[in-house]
Amino acid sequence: MKNLFTLICALFLTISTMQAQTKVFGTVVDTTGETLTGATVMVLQAKDSLLSGFALVDPKGAFEVPGVKAGDYIVQVSFLGYGVKKIPITLAGEKEKDLGKIFMKEQTAMLNEYVVEGERAPMTIKKDTVEFNAAAFKVQPNSTVEELLKRLPGVEVEKDGNVKAQGENVTRVLVNGKEFFGRDPKTATRNLPADAIDKIQVFDKMTDVAEFTGVDDGQREKTINLTLRPDRQNGTFGNFRLGGGGPEQFDLGGNMNRFSKTGQISIIGSANNVNRNGFSINEYLDFSGGGGGFGGGGRGGIGGGDVPINFGRNYGFTTFYSGGLNFSKDFGKKTKFNGSYLYSGFKKETDQKTRTENFLEKSAFIQSDTSEQDESSDVHRLNFTLDHDLDSTQSIRVVSRVSFSQNGSDVFSNSFSTNEQFIARNSSDQTNASDGSNVNLNTTLLYRKKFGRRGRNLSTTFTLNNVDGNTDRSNLSQNLFFGTDGSITNRQDYNQITDAINDRMSYNARLSFTEPLSRGKFLELNYSYNHRGNNNNSEVYDVLPSGQLVLNQLQTNHILSDFNFHNGGFNFRIANPKLNFTTGLAVQYATLEGDLRSREQRVEQEFTNLLPSVRLRYNFSQMRSFNFDYSTDINEPSVTQLQPAPDLSNPLSIYYGNPNLKPEYGHRFTMRYNHFNQFNFTNFFGFANFTYTNNRIQTAQTINEETFITERTPINVPDDYRFISRLNYGGRLKSIKTRFSFNAGYNYNWGTTFVNAARNFTKTQNPTVGVTLDNQKKEKWDWNLGYTLNYSNTAYSLNSERNQDYFSYTYTVGVRKFFLKDKLNIETDLDYSQFRGLGEEFDQDIPIWNAAISMYFLKANKGQLKFGAYDILNQNQGISRTVQLNYFQDQDVNSLARYFMFSFIYSMKGFQKGNANGGNRMNIQMR
Numbered sequence: 007m008k009n010l011f012t013l014i015c016a017l018f019l020t021i022s023t024m025q026a027q028t029k030v031f032g033t034v035v036d037t038t039g040e041t042l043t044g045a046t047v048m049v050l051q052a053k054d055s056l057l058s059g060f061a062l063v064d065p066k067g068a069f070e071v072p073g074v075k076a077g078d079y080i081v082q083v084s085f086l087g088y089g090v091k092k093i094p095i096t097l098a099g100e101k102e103k104d105l106g107k108i109f110m111k112e113q114t115a116m117l118n119e120y121v122v123e124g125e126r127a128p129m130t131i132k133k134d135t136v137e138f139n140a141a142a143f144k145v146q147p148n149s150t151v152e153e154l155l156k157r158l159p160g161v162e163v164e165k166d167g168n169v170k171a172q173g174e175n176v177t178r179v180l181v182n183g184k185e186f187f188g189r190d191p192k193t194a195t196r197n198l199p200a201d202a203i204d205k206i207q208v209f210d211k212m213t214d215v216a217e218f219t220g221v222d223d224g225q226r227e228k229t230i231n232l233t234l235r236p237d238r239q240n241g242t243f244g245n246f247r248l249g250g251g252g253p254e255q256f257d258l259g260g261n262m263n264r265f266s267k268t269g270q271i272s273i274i275g276s277a278n279n280v281n282r283n284g285f286s287i288n289e290y291l292d293f294s295g296g297g298g299g300f301g302g303g304g305r306g307g308i309g310g311g312d313v314p315i316n317f318g319r320n321y322g323f324t325t326f327y328s329g330g331l332n333f334s335k336d337f338g339k340k341t342k343f344n345g346s347y348l349y350s351g352f353k354k355e356t357d358q359k360t361r362t363e364n365f366l367e368k369s370a371f372i373q374s375d376t377s378e379q380d381e382s383s384d385v386h387r388l389n390f391t392l393d394h395d396l397d398s399t400q401s402i403r404v405v406s407r408v409s410f411s412q413n414g415s416d417v418f419s420n421s422f423s424t425n426e427q428f429i430a431r432n433s434s435d436q437t438n439a440s441d442g443s444n445v446n447l448n449t450t451l452l453y454r455k456k457f458g459r460r461g462r463n464l465s466t467t468f469t470l471n472n473v474d475g476n477t478d479r480s481n482l483s484q485n486l487f488f489g490t491d492g493s494i495t496n497r498q499d500y501n502q503i504t505d506a507i508n509d510r511m512s513y514n515a516r517l518s519f520t521e522p523l524s525r526g527k528f529l530e531l532n533y534s535y536n537h538r539g540n541n542n543n544s545e546v547y548d549v550l551p552s553g554q555l556v557l558n559q560l561q562t563n564h565i566l567s568d569f570n571f572h573n574g575g576f577n578f579r580i581a582n583p584k585l586n587f588t589t590g591l592a593v594q595y596a597t598l599e600g601d602l603r604s605r606e607q608r609v610e611q612e613f614t615n616l617l618p619s620v621r622l623r624y625n626f627s628q629m630r631s632f633n634f635d636y637s638t639d640i641n642e643p644s645v646t647q648l649q650p651a652p653d654l655s656n657p658l659s660i661y662y663g664n665p666n667l668k669p670e671y672g673h674r675f676t677m678r679y680n681h682f683n684q685f686n687f688t689n690f691f692g693f694a695n696f697t698y699t700n701n702r703i704q705t706a707q708t709i710n711e712e713t714f715i716t717e718r719t720p721i722n723v724p725d726d727y728r729f730i731s732r733l734n735y736g737g738r739l740k741s742i743k744t745r746f747s748f749n750a751g752y753n754y755n756w757g758t759t760f761v762n763a764a765r766n767f768t769k770t771q772n773p774t775v776g777v778t779l780d781n782q783k784k785e786k787w788d789w790n791l792g793y794t795l796n797y798s799n800t801a802y803s804l805n806s807e808r809n810q811d812y813f814s815y816t817y818t819v820g821v822r823k824f825f826l827k828d829k830l831n832i833e834t835d836l837d838y839s840q841f842r843g844l845g846e847e848f849d850q851d852i853p854i855w856n857a858a859i860s861m862y863f864l865k866a867n868k869g870q871l872k873f874g875a876y877d878i879l880n881q882n883q884g885i886s887r888t889v890q891l892n893y894f895q896d897q898d899v900n901s902l903a904r905y906f907m908f909s910f911i912y913s914m915k916g917f918q919k920g921n922a923n924g925g926n927r928m929n930i931q932m933r
Contacts, residue, residue, distance in 0.1 A: 028097045031070035032105030034063045034083055041067030042110055045085035052078035052094065058740075074103075075740065083108055134623060134631060135209040136160070136680060136691075140235075144784040145200045146822065146831065147862060148245055148870050148911050151232065152192075154200040157780075159736040159747050160691040161208070167192050167283070171208045171228055174693070178211060180231040182239075182265075186272070187332045187346045188389045188407065192283075194232065197261045197274045199913065202243055204235040214403060214452050214467075226635075240266055242914065249909035251874075255280050257907060262914065268336040275329035280876075281902050283326050283352065321884045321899040322356035322379075345390035354381045357900040364709070364716075364893045365805045367764045370426055371714045373658075377419035385411040403452040414441045421658060423714045430492060431714050434485045434658050442477035461522030468515050475508035485657050487713050496713075500657060501549040502558065508645075512538040530577040532592075538569045540645040563651030564603040569642045569669075571596035575617070586623040591616065594640060600648055600665055609648070609665045615640060633678040643667040643703060647720045662719045670722075672699045688737035695730045702726035706760035707892065721760065729754040743782040750775045761892050766804035770889065773797050778818075785824070792818035800889045810889055812843030828867070831860040844887060848896060852881050870911040880904040 034045045045063040049071050058079065059071040074097060081093040088110040097103060130137050143157040156163045162170040169176040169191055179186060179194040187193040211229040246260030259276030330348035337343065360375040389407040396402065421434040448471045455464040480503050487496040516534035523529055546561040575592025594617055600609030620636040649663035679692040701722040708717045729752070736747035753772040758765060776794035781787060793816070800810040820835040834857040842849055858874035884899035 027073045027075055028100055028103050029070055029072045030059075030074055030081065030095070030097075030103045030105065031068065032108055033067040034069065034085070034108045034110060035067055036088065036110050036112065041065070042085045042088065043067070045069075045083060045088075045110070047071065048082045048084075049074055050080045050082055052080055081105065083110065085110055088112055130629070130682065134633065135207050136682075138206040138208075140200070140203040140206060144788065146788075146833070146860075147201070147828070147867055148913050149200045150196055151198045151200050151203060152195040154203060155195060155206070155230075158206065159689050160734045163195075167196060169195060169230070171230065174228040176230055177227045178229040180229065182233055182270070183231055184270070184334050185332075185344050185346070185389075185391060187274070187330055187348050188387065190348075191230070193274070193330075193348070196282075197272075197276075198232065198263070199243065199245055199261075202234055202238045202263075203232050204238075205233040207231040207233065234265060238265060245911060245913040247909055247911045249872075249907050251905060251907035253905065255905045255907055257282075257909065270332070270334045272332040273330075274332075277325075277327045279323070279325040280905070280907075281322075281324050281326075283324070321901060322354050323900065323902060324352055324354040327351045340395040342393040343390065346388075348387045349385070350387075351384040352382070355379070355900075356381070359898040360895060361897075362893055362895040363808070364714075365766070365802060365808050366709060366711065366761060367804055369711075370805065370808060371423055371431070371709075372426070372428075373421060373423045373714075375419060375421045377417055379415060379417045381413075381415045383411065383413045385409060399456040401454050403454075404450070405452075406449040407446070408448075409444075409446045411444045411446075413443070415439065423658070425714075429490065430488045431712070432485065432487045432658060434483055434656075436481065436483040436656070438479065438481050438655065440477060440479040442475065444473060444475045447472045459522060461520065461528055463520050465518045466516065468513070470513045471511070473508070473510040475506075475510075477504075477506045477508070479504040479506065479655070481655055483657055498657060500654060502561075502654070503547045503549060503555065504544060504655075505547075506544040507541065509541040510539065512536070526580060526582045528579040528581070530579065530590075532576070533572075533574045536569075536571050536573070538642070540565070540567045542567075542645045542649065544651070559604075561651055561654060562604055563649050565645060565649045566601040566603065567609075567645055567648055568599045569596065570599075571640070573617070577619075584625050586621075588619070588621040590619045592619075593617070596640065596642075596669065598642060598669070602650060602665060605650060607650070607665065611668065613640070613669060615671060629683060630681045631679070633676070635674070635676040637674050639672050639674075641670040641672065643669065643720070647703060658714070659716045659718065662717065664720050667703060667720060668701045668722050670699050670701050670703055672697060689735070691732070691734040693730075693732045695728075697726075697728045699726040699728075700724065702757070704757065704759045708762055711762075723758040725756075725758065727754070727756040738782060745780055745782055747778045748776070759892055761804060764804055766802060766892050768803070768890075768892070769799075769801045771797075771799045776816075787824070788820075788822040790818070790820045792816070798889065800894070802892070804892070808894075810894055812841065812887070814842075815840040829862050831862070833858050833860075844896075848885065848887065850883075850885070852883060853879055854882055855879050864912075868913045870909075870913070872907075872909045872911065874907045874909070875904075876907065877904045 030049060032047075034042045034047070036042055041063070043063055043065050046060065047063065047069045048060040049058045051058055059074055061069040061071045063069045076097050076099045078094070078096050081095055083091045083093070091108065091110060093105065093108070095103065095105070130139075138158050140154060143154060145153045145157065152163055152167060152169075155161050155169060160171060164170070169179075176191050178189055179191040181194060181198070186198075208228075208230055210226040212226060242262065242264045244260065244262035247257065249255075249257035255278075257278040257280055259274075259278070261272060261274040263272045264270065328348070328350045330346060332344075332346040334344040335342070356377075356379045358375075358377050358379070360373075360377075362373045362375070364371050364373065387407065387409040389405075392402075392404045394402050415438075417436070417438045419434075419436045419438075421432075421436075422430065423432045424430050448469070450467065450469045453466045457463060481500055482502075483500045485498040485500075486494050487498075489495045514534060514536045516532065518530060518532040520528055520530045543564045544562065546558040547555040548558050549555060571594050573592050573594045575590055577588055577590035580587045594613075594615050596613045596615075598609065598611040598613070600607075602609065615638075617638045617640075618636070619638065620634070622634045623631065624633075625631045643664075647663050647667055648665050650665055651663070653661040675696045677692070677694045679690070681690040682688070702725070703720050704723050704726075705718050706721045708719075709715070731753075732749070732751045734747065734749045736745065738745050751772075751774045753770070755768075755770045757768050757770075759768070760766065774794065774796045776792065778790060778792040780790035794814075796814040796816075798810065798812055802808055817838040818836065819838075820833070822831060822833040824831055834855070836856075837854040839852045839854075840850075841852075855878045856874065856876050857878060858872055860870055860872040863869045863871070880903050882901050882903045884897070884901035886897045886899075888895045888897075
């Protein structure tokens with residue numbers, strides 16, 4: 007099957023390259039001989055006027071349209087005020103066709119309207135922004151933005167809805183340049199309708215200070231901005247869905263959006279038990295204040311080299327609820343306000359089996375776990391942004407976020423460990439429960455001032471973040487240890503209650519002044535002060551048989567920590583239309599102070615570091631650009647990593663902090679290359695990131711080779727290397743009216759950890775390649791084919807016999823057929839996955855087959871009835887493998903499999919009439 011797929015792709019490419027192509031060129035002038043810069047030249051097929059290529063006339067009056075196949079064409083030249091000129095030509099496969107000088111006559115009379123239909127240019131590159139034309143990527147009616155993003159070259163939508171662009175996670179999605187329900191990308195991508203979008207802009211958003219001063223401070227967020235179609239800028243639109251099916255599934259939701267020139271309001275709501283969450287895990291952590299409590303229990307803190315291979319699409323059975331309101335308003339020209347409220351909640355039931363193979367210097371041991379877990383969470387978030395111009399030279403911005411979360415879990419688990427001969431060495435039965443809450447306040451105040459000389463400005467920023475976290479936990483466990491003959495040699499029982507307080511407060515003040523040195527050259531001076539304080543108080547009580555609570559002095563821990571640093575430096579910038587270059591140097595003086603009150607210990611450390619930076623952006627043309635970034639940063643250890651008291655929430659894996667940890671010092675190198683050819687609609691994106699970290703915080707393990715009890719503690723290791731790269735190349739195969747996209751990636755990680763004082767070097771390599779094909783004309787048929795190969799190799803210096811090599815192959819096929827003038831739609835898709843090299847139990851073939859039929863009715867297809875069958879073959883499995891620095895782990899989790907859903911969807915389109923062109927067409931109107 008793989009060979010057949012490769013052969014088909016090669017055949018397509020061969021056919022397309024065998025056909026002779028011609029470059030059509032010439033010059034455009036008026037009757038006096040003056041060049042008409044900016045005139046449009048289009049090469050249209052004579053038989054049906056479809057667009058085969060186009061160009062704009064350059065300042066010298068020249069144009070060229072490369073890659074035109076043999077055939078009969080009409081060359082159409084147009085320029086505002088000069089009318090339209092048509093020149094019939096015939097190409098016989100010659101290399102070049104010179105049209106010479108084309109004279110345009112000034113047109114004074116009003117021409118009749120002339121409409122040319124052809125393919126829309128799918129994308130353009132504007133400096134460091136890649137802009138996609140939504141109309142060039144047709145999706146099913148009533149689809150969300152998420153479905154639209156899946157079709158864009160260089161953009162990936164993962165199975166959980168998280169979005170990646172050019173290999174990086176998208177952390178913000180804006181609508182018309184404004185926040186949409188705060189900072190959660192999924193809220194926009196899974197609620198806004200795709201047919202409301204005009205353009206999708208992908209770029210790296212700088213901080214507010216950097217955007218104001220024009221001096222890049224190196225802090226970027228991969229951002230997508232959705233611009234609405236003109237007809238949706240003034241009116242009301244949205245959709246509602248009501249779905250139910252078997253065995254017990256439901257899916258309800260809807261959104262309503264009201265936009266005008268000065269404001270917008272959106273209301274969303276959803277509830278389902280088909281494992282489709284409406285927010286990302288990063289956003290959830292923001293809601294809850296980043297969690298809290300200890301780092302013990304499970305395997306957290308190992309870090310490095312994690313390459314998960316996920317077999318299934320959903321883990322556990324989850325019911326999600328969400329709802330909210332987003333409001334934006336421009337109060338005159340000086341004041342703009344944006345605010346939102348969002349509620350998110352879920353309940354999840356999980357049954358899980360885990361097998362972990364842990365590596366020692368010359369041997370290994372195997373741990374088998376089963377668990378049943380019930381989780382719940384309720385999160386409320388309120389945020390707003392206020393922008394106000396005091397006058398033409400001064401402005402302030404206030405950004406504030408408040409969230410409250412309540413989280414709980416109940417876990418019943420059993421753990422059983424054996425040596426390589428499968429002789430039992432320990433077992434543990436545990437019942438754990440937790441109930442926690444977090445209140446998080448984050449506020450930023452930004453003041454900006456421009457002075458009389460252009461480029462001279464001042465900005466000040468103050469940020470306050472405060473988190474109040476409380477967690478109550480109970481741990482009841484019975485732990486048995488066995489001798490070589492299988493007899494019980496020891497027993498340890500725990501019945502404990504923990505009251506934990508995790509309060510954090512941080513604030514930052516930054517001052518920046520920019521002075522122009524000469525035309526296009528600027529100098530920025532900056533200073534900042536940062537304080538990050540933590541109060542972690544965990545009181546552990548032993549529950550006696552009588553029910554009395556006795557404070558456990560050994561495990562009780564109270565630590566106060568403060569990380570403070572002063573940062574002063576400069577940036578020098580050169581800016582012109584082609585080049586944007588910034589280099590800078592900062593000196594950071596930092597202190598780390600810890601008061602271990604329960605141990606009567608004091609930690610005091612001082613650090614001085616130089617933080618250089620270099621950033622270069624070069625625009626070869628409007629369609630081609632290159633970026634290079636080099637930056638450095640300091641990452642201090644967390645309270646969990648500093649606290650010395652043992653965490654016995656998992657008695658077989660005990661965690662100790664390390665008060666002597668040093669901060670990490672990281673170097674990051676990033677390169678990007680973007681190229682889009684508007685003449686043949688090809689695109690190329692390249693991205694590479696290399697990170698070197700000194701004093702990387704990793705987890706050392708001491709494993710008792712008799713009982714297999716593991717003691718873990720964080721330490722600093724000298725070196726850690728990580729490399730990530732992505733390539734994407736896409737274009738058209740004109741001969742078969744098909745678009746293709748080829749992507750490749752390579753991840754590399756070299757990390758260090760210690761097992762029983764022996765140093766282990768781990769190298770992980772993860773190359774991946776993939777190709778997708780889809781049809782260009784989608785009026786009646788829409789189909790797509792895809793293939794992805796993923797290879798993972800992990801090598802251990804400590805125990806090379808445990809090295810890992812495995813492959814995964816994914817084949818995707820999707821077909822959609824439209825009937826009755828798009829009133830009836832039948833679609834099906836197959837996601838076929840193969841896994842090899844993981845062992846007999848995990849080498850599997852998993853086909854996930856879905857199908858649906860939809861009927862549209864009411865005016866403008868506002869109503870839709872849909873019947874869908876999901877995982878028809880009942881094959882979905884929650885199986886995964888995770889490879890870490892000194893172990894690999896296989897998991898099997900209960901997962902949502904075959905179900906059926908009948909849905910009614912209503913699309914509300916109460917917007918004003920306007921230019922609402924859709925589909926894969928281009929309208930050019932001249933009068």
